[in-house]
Amino acid sequence: MPAANDPYDPKEVAALAPDALDAAVEAARRAFAGAADLEALAAIRPAHLGDRSPVRLAKREIGALPPQARADAGKRVNVALAALTDVYAERLRTLTRNRDEQVLDAERVDVTLPASRRAPGALHPLTAIQRRMCEIFVAMGYDVAEGPHIETTWFNFDALNTPPDHPSRSLSDTFWIEPPDAGLVLRTETSPVQIRTMLERRPPIYIVCPGTVFRPDELDATHTPVFHQIEGLAVDEGLSMAHLRGTLEHFARELFGADIAIRWRPHNFPFTEPSAEPDLRCFVCHGESVGNPDRPCRTCKSEGWIEWGGSGMVNPRVLRNCGIDPTVYSGFAFGMGIDRSLMFRSGIEDMHDMFEGDVRFSLSLRGEP
């Protein structure tokens, strides 16, 4: 490298001559363009951009120039370096893209092949809809209460104002535990849970009780000896049938959709007085089968409405049986078949499907959130 030399003419340093720099850039441009793939490009990079490439070497000579010439020369070198770097980067991008196109194309797979390597599982649809039902009530502030399946007759009948000779206590309506003198039955409804709750807590009480219940009916398309109920109980000051109606209509809309129509009919239950049965507008015929023999509806038997459950104002006798003063508190109660509700909601025509344990049933309905 020449020493600093003030009168030295920069043009005398050949490597820094504009022509020389241009030539180096042009040579690199040709070389990079000629590199057929990334490997070739990597192989020639040192010759044109490496530490010992012409332009890098030229840059080292700047120090040898007189001060007044350095800025000009430095600028020329930097311009040349930037041009080189751009040319290289452009070629690198091009070659990388080419390489990717080839390799990734070769690696192409059929993404429509079956992807799940584990057989799917599922909740039973009754579990899923029961959760949804509970959630609707929990969102309103209700608690979810549970109780035993084998119950004493006091909880299952007496406390619920069922008369001693009522047919519902008979062997044809209730499963009795042997020996019958023990006073134990398989609960026929989840109402004993309401009694237990009223004995455990003071009003205000707002609960739902979902669960398994039992009645001696043979399994057929619409009956099953084991089924599921969700009952609700509210005991508070100033509750009326209007609150019952509002609550059940909210429940029905959440469960079946905003356009569900409900009809209220007087009925009779020992547990409630006054009592009411809510009917739902038939899901299948929407009432169009009524009086229309050409379009009979199996679901509602061409009545246009489907029984959904029972409800009413808690009979003051039941409140007294639980130590709650009916002159201070009133309450409403309701009970719906979860199985029936599922049948309506998912268009299930035969109870057998729910209890035979065929995995295809649970799997086919596993889309319920």
Added chain:
Amino acid sequence: MRVSASWLRDYVELPADVTAEHLGARLISLGFELEGLHRAGGDVSGPLVVGQVLQIEELTEFKKPIRYCQVDIGEPAPRGIVCGAVNFAVGDHVVVCLPGAVLPGGFEISARKTYGHVSDGMICSARELALGDEYGAIMVLPPSSKVGADAIDVLGLRDDILDLDVTPDRGYADSMRGMAREASHAFDVEFRDPAGVSAPTPDESGWPASIQDVSGCDLLSLLTVTGLDSSTSSPPWLTGRLVHAGMRPISLAVDVTNYVMLETGQPMHAYDRALLTGDIVIRRARAGERLTMLDGVDRPLDPDDMVVTDASGPIGLAGVMGGASTEISGSTVDIVLEAAHWDPSSVSRSVRRHRLPSEAARRFERGVDPLVAGPALARAAGLLAELGAANPNAGYTVVGEPAEIAPIRMAIDLPARIVGVDYTEDAVLGRLEQIGCAVRIDGREGDVTPPSWRPDLLAPADLVEEVARLEGYDRIPAALPVVPPGRGLSISQRRRQTLARSLADDGLVEVLCYPFVGADTVERMGYAAGDPEAQSIRLANPLASTEPLLRTTLLPGLFGALRRNVGRGLRDVALFQIECVYRRTAGLPPAPVVPVGRAPDAAELAALNAALPAQPWHVAAVLAGDREPRGWWGPGRRADWSDTVAVAHVVAGAMGARLSPRAAEHGPWHPGRCAALLLGDVVVGHAGELHPRVTAEFDLPARTCAVELDLDAIGYADVPVQASVIASYPPVLLDVSLAVPDNVPAAAVQDAVRAGAGPLLESIALFDVYAGDRLAAGQRSLAYTLRFRASDRTLTIEEATAARDAAVARASRDTGAVLRS
């Protein structure tokens, strides 16, 4: 209750344009569900006319008697009709069905040549008109019938029959009287009470009677009717109404009692007076007494049965069925009609005891108006006089007193408060009076005395329902109560939800199996008599005698579901169920009798709960076929014992517990492939492959695996999980391979390694198990990857190695492990 719309109109002025559908809809809104609407006679079309027989020619050349009749049907010339019945005479009025007519059941009538004559129509029997059972006998109409009149109208063949569901509390509505009253409320029109006739006056000549047990019968009325013309049969209008109501015409006297029962709601019984011996006495049956009833069956009576007796002994089971010995017959001339007021529960018990439901018993069970007996008897006697030329009152006896009806005190604004509608005082009083209550206002309250036909009205709430019902449930607005903050799901509910979701996410399908199992199920599963799983609870009334027990384990149900899936061609099946099992608990006291009307006290409550057997929540799963399916990626992997232990760990995770396996021999499991799952040192369930004997016994796929855990025993952890430090310093990974005697459980080795390695050990993973040539006999090699990390510094290799060495030393000491080089 089958209600004839035309009959109903006898008692209530329904507007002419009210259709049966409209009537049904209004009755539904009053609480009477319409089960069906039948168009009686809807398939009948004329011409069907009243004719008079002018001439009968007996044709004798055939095997049976045949008549060729000339019948005047109001046309210029009589019609010639061939008929095979002989119960009519010249001059009789009959129903003639002309060619082109269609009879019930769609039978089309045409002119045809038969027995040598052209029959230009047909003379009809009751059965052909669907008005009764009599097939061979022609229906003979009263002489007043107008010749040529349309018989469809004369006979009332066309009618709308509403099949209405009457709830058991509304006994009064099980009658035309009650239904007409409801219809009058529905349309706000006049009601004419069919029981509005006067009762006879009791006199000395009535049949003597007494009541010995007033708890079973508080009122008995007996009306003697004499001189019945036993040759007369019921007129078509009467049999038609009985048939439309679903009853079978039998004879004039019986038909009249049934008709009056349908009309007034008072069941009655007719005795042949000639067959009665001595006073009628109402009492309970005596031990050993028997009664041959109207159906010809001789039954033993129970000392709880109420019976009607005379000097001969029991002659009727009260309110249920009469006796054969006093039954009226075709030759009966004098009748004693009985109308009693039986105790509903007593009748109900007799019905169930003898399995003899009947129209009469149903009405008694639901409560009959005690004041209707007299008018009903008078009505029946009147009909027998009118239709059978009887003397309607040859003596009347009344024994007993109807119970006093207590007034109900009710705040006048109670209906408004309970229903949530601002009923005016006038509306409340008006509705109560409309249903027959007497109301005496006393300030803001009223004393409401229900009518005699409403024994269901006992408390203010019952009156509230009447007001709400008549004002219309559709008037009730929808409102939402202000519910205080709730607590959300309980911990056990949340745990079980998480559990079900975890198992479903793990590829298992939830099923719901019935809890009924066979008497030999637990034995077939390999449980011993003393095992908890063998402590079964028996049902007194199982649906199937082959399944009299309740499950003590969820597995039998899952076995059945698995078998069904496999039977339907599915091979890879993984099922689970989360439900309760039931275990007989030795020495349980029977449930005490606790009165109602007040809350049980603490001791009573405790005694009630002490009667309940154990009913723990369980989870169980069965796995068969491939756990990981074969596919384009390669072969599948068969479910084995380890998958069920893995399921147990999924369960433990969802329950917030840690379970450890231990080799076990238990019930249905393969003795060498069964793990007991322990929570601490308590066994909470088992997992593994099933015993081949059990898979064969239950017809399950070979190598089926199962797991069952007691969730209540695992418990529902409710402590917030505490975070551990997530260190960001680099780990040191060291592998160690240990040779151990092959009877040492891997879990013991791992426990020892973990204990010896100390707190620097972040995780340990077994990556290889080897047994073979390179090891001594009876040895196997367990190879672990140990990940060490310090939470506060970069760990040095030296520190990690020292911890590893300590782990090996501990394993060596505890399990005899030797480090393999």
